[in-house]
Amino acid sequence: MSNFTILKNGRVIDPLQGRDQVEDVWILNGNIVEPGSVESADCRVLDVDGCWVVPGLIDMHVHLREPGEEYKETIASGTMAAAAGGFTGVACMPNTNPVNDNATVTAFIREKAAQCNARVYPVGAISTGLKGEKLAEYGEMKKEGAVAVSDDGCPVVDSQLMRRALEYASSHGLLVISHAEELALSRGGCMNEGELSTRMGLRGIPAAAESIMVQREIELAELTGVHIHIAHVSTVAAVRLIRAAKERGVRVTAETAPHYFSLTEEAVTGYNTNAKMNPPLRSEADRRAIVEALADGTIDVIATDHAPHTVLEKEVEFNIAANGIAGLETSLSLSLALVREELLSPQRLVELMSCNPAAILGVGGGTLIVGKTADVTVIDPDRKYIFDAAKSFSKAANSPFDGWELQGLAVATFMGGAETYNVL
Template identity: 60%
Template sequence: MHTHLREPGYEYKETIRSGSQAAAAGGFSSIACMPNTDPVNDSRTVTEYILKRAQECNLVHVYPIAAISRKSEGKILAEFGDLKEAGAVAFSDDGKPIMNSGLMRRALEYASSLDRVIISHCEDLHLSAGGLMNEGRISTELGLPGIPTLAEEAMVARDLLLAEFTGAALHIAHVSAAGAVRMIRDAKARGVRVTAETTPHYFTLTDEALRDFDPSFKVNPPLRSREDLEAILEGLRDGTIDAIATDHAPHALTDKEVEFEYAASGISGIETALALSLRLVENGLLSLPELIRKMSTNPAKILNIPKGTLLPGADADITVLDPDRPWVADPLSWESQGKNSPFFGWTFKGKAVLTLVEGRVVYSED
């Protein structure tokens, strides 16, 4: 429910076709794409272009997420009504937080009137400015400027208060901090209409991975501490975190294979997300049905799209999984143009071997 297809504007990183092929290979029959394209998806024209290209590719279902603000500049609201008519399923400025609280309040109210959800990238830019990794013991040892968990937690607190005040639906993207998990849990107990996602790298990796200054591990929010990782796992276990998203962020290697300070943030994750998440089942944290809910059923409910079910009358969007199939991650053989993965050479157990969309085979392992 959180991918970056890069088209239009950044086709050297990914295209709608290559991203759709990667999604199918990863076992996903439907994906929602963020608006950080060029031009930004803040207009009917761009939304319709994305849908047209996806239809031409005729692979997986692609659901556009449109921008909250014009050009994602955080100043003026985009035309939500027009964007909904064009096919936008949610609104987000993706990696650019809405720093203006008044604008965020109006966005929540506007989206609520259209039965759409706001997806928030929670980061206080005044607290994260200049940071390159999680602020803590490891950043101090490495001499790198840090991004404190407070940068995420402060904005989560604000957005939860705004959601509670407006009664609107709020979705917190890529939760990485223990304090954020606690606040979301408390807000749900109060009846706030909040849902949350995390991604496989936040429950698999910690900031210890950055000791070699490998840009493959550079993401935003940054990889956090072991304590934060444990809180993410508990949030998944107890239902505080509703969904596991990929945050698939493909980059050209020229954007990654540079000095750590200048490297782009993000992981090409759509082809490893399922295998990494299956480890939660193998370790007994989640049952397989619970994992399916977090990767399929719940995201569909959050985005209010008719997917994530095999009830009579539903589309035959089916993933056949071999939970015991061993394989080794080799980004050079992936469908995605983005080869930027920290999981190169990892051995996994479990893989999607067949993906069907409306009964059509769009990916087959054999």
């Protein structure tokens, strides 16, 4: 295939350059080049009229399950799902088996990802074994390609350890990603605490389980002066705390996931385990607050928290079912719904799914500026389809959106100029 590709007649949206206009994008030898700067005789031309051409999407929160749980997902299958979802890069959480808390595991992930369909940015563990007792070896993991540290899935209970994590990670140029959960309040819970959980006879998780820990993380970021990133924000209270912290200059950023602005706790009605996650789906008021926070800049990133599981782990009693959904292939479509509803602008959506994740993680991408690596996503905002989880590229089909009619999707994905997905 030619190493010269022209994407013609697309709506190019690049917030970092202030670009939003119909024009051509030229890709030569893996990089963005100035249109007309080279002879175009031997090139591949793709007419993307009616589509958006944007910097490659980056998902800063996924679970690829490898090493150790390849029966759920592999780095190969997960990155194929990522490419199909329009993602050119993903940051993978460390709760693998063995845990990514040392250079050997970090190197293994990078090596396995080298020939895959998306860039993989390993996130190392904050603490050894995710046990919250002592810090992992940040310097060694950084040398092997780690971009951040997190004990995602296991909140760091010890505040002194979290303070040390912020200071130690900062000295190595690593981002700290917090799983904000007060276990004393959430332990044993399996859905949002409220009237519905009472009616269903299920132990609830109060919103305060999130907001109390978010407040602690903000206090520690303020104390140390170090940037902290809050994962999977789901509540009104957490949004208010983050907004106030930003207003007074605290170095805090935050993400949410599409399920928190697309669904509410009502989705678990009938004990639907595909709608079980942690933090749980919340109230309609929480959902509206998340949308508002995405629009006003309080929440910086839309991430999937892609959490693949098998049928055996989901088709069990609700209270013992595994948490999480497979989200890489529905994230963009669900997020585009906010654009159609005029709750977000197209430019803001690209910031949330490309520019901001790149900047927060400190990785390449997030722009289509001439000379940069050609990580590009082509989006058809109008194409409708029925999502069939069983036909996804992920090994997992645990999605509450199975069977939904969705509108808008990635129709072509390029990583370093190489086509990783195309349904144009």
